Amino acid sequence: MLRIRSTLLLSALLPPLVLIGCAAPQTRAPSLNNASMDAETRKQQELVVEDYMSNYKKLQNVSSRIVTNSTDLCGDKVAGYYGFNYWNQDGFKPAWKEITKSKYSLDEKFKILNIVEKSPADKASLKEGDVLVSINHWLVPVGKDADKQLAQKLAEQAKSLGPVELAVLRDGAEQKVSITPVKSCDFQVHLAADDVKNAYADGTNIVMYKGLMDFFKTDEEMALVLSHELAHNTMKHIEAKKKNATTGGVLGLLLDIAAATAGVNTNGDFSRMGAGIAGNAYSVEFEQEADYVGLYIMQKSGFNIDNAAGFWRRMAVNNSQAITIKSSHPTTPQRFVAIEETVKEIKGKIEKGVALSPELKK
Template sequence: MKLFALILFSLMTLCGCSAPEITPEHLTEEQIKQERTRQFSQAHQYQLKQRIRLFEVARPLLTKNTESCPKNQHYSLGVLFHRLADYPIEQRGAIAELYNLDEQLKVLYPLKGTPAENLLEVGDLLLSINQEKIIPEKASGQFKALLKDGQPVTIELVRNGKQQQVTLQPELICSYPIILSSSDSINGFADGNRIIITAGLMRFTEQDNELALIIAHEMAHNTQSHIPQRLGNSAIGSLIDFVLISSGIPSPFVGAGLGANLHTQDYETEADIIGLKLMHKAGYEIEGMDDFWRRMATLHPQTITHGKQISHPTTVERALRIEKEIIRIKNSENLSTDSKSER
């Protein structure tokens, strides 16, 4: 009885609670479905625009510096393909409507400045490559196998209802896949094989050469094998831990930690300098790139006196060293030009 009275009292009390004065209009399932499709479509187009910018900025760095990645190269056409199964299930309705896409392989986007730029178009339906029928779910492997020797490839396709053929000359590039992370942090990463750029960094970089600066920095970590070297230093530190523990001296992975962080600031400085050279060779304007770190300092003032992490130099050191390296590169370029003109 007491429990019933308590429940009744609670319900009556809740009935007396305040409520909004405006009652929301009822939304039909069809309205919700249409709006969901609209938002999925807009989100996809925004993400695609970001990916295209990232890939097109990275492309010259990967194609103009192949001598820096002799063991990590492959031939590429510079085109993005897609089929409906590539997308999350909940997005497929919006994607199918946006591109008239099904399970067949189509061109999503031919990147600027690549072999595909003037020969392939958005929406091209791909039928075969070098007379080998394209199997959509195996297309990646098919293209990789047929491009490996760098010989021209002929693609049979359907464009605007008409069947035709195009022949493309593959381009040699460094095999460092460029990944766009959804993280809002302003950062870039390299793992020895890939380059990861965050959405936050994409928004922060106002100019493409600023984005190229960070991609080149991460690329330098890969070309200089910084990741394996750091892992090697960590392994040596772990060996020290083992010796200390075996001798009865507590060592909770101190050696491994010290080893992993040994010379890390030097690695970062080297990546800044080599990255600037990679960027310059790729044809990017390097003048003023020191200001990128000054702008970073305005957003993260703590980096003026302390590196973003223990492994990174301060923004003061990075700006000054890059400024000096820019002068060195420009002077070297001028000397080379003067030498050629004297001949």
């Protein structure tokens, strides 16, 4: 006990003792007003939210063209697409709740804060700021799980691709808006607020990070990445990886059992090792396939693919290790050359009037 107390005492004394011998600034710092700092803190938080929403709208405008023009590649994963996004007071992450609630006048009701350009919602003259009241006379709920109920109802109504009547509150008066959804790939596109240069697909969703949004110079670069991630989902790469991991885990389990029979306890090491090895099998090839199929998706969505390969040169400058090191992805030179060849393939098909479909193995 004495030794512990002595250690705690020395820990408390060390910082001031160290500071005594350290050089200090020579000028007099300005006095800071707490109220001014609080106001500036709030202003910076508001700017963060504004930047997020600006990027979110850009992302939805580009992704809408991609998911609505690639349905022939999505198999049975298709749904009706409206082209609007809504939030209520609980729709943003907790750290932003107070700011977003105040800035957008949010309460327990769902308010439309984004209308995608040229979408069914845009053509139906739905407006940002409209509050959802009912969907085909079904009253929009509030409270616990209301967001899930609303999303499910919208999805159900969109299945037939027929007109959907919304009742909304606009400037204090209720108005009726009829929207006819269009067919789209049924993969939701989300924006993560993290400042990392990354994006991923999980078989159901596509997630873009804000750090990558800041890196894009053009809509074409954004479309390239979105198309790549959509290709992961349409080609069922995530399902394939899970299946491979399961197969590897089973084979590893047989080795664990064999070792146990010989009196060796492996603690499941072979199962984990087998799952890891098999789960990562063909990772590079899956990425190459997503690049390949993604370019077809990008072209079909009306984006210019001529400069697609140049994006990977920019990524190489940002991460020079990727030029020579192949991990779960191809090297950036491999991606550049493969994309250039794919662009030639697609352009050749356009010139010949051939259907724009990726070439599958025979």
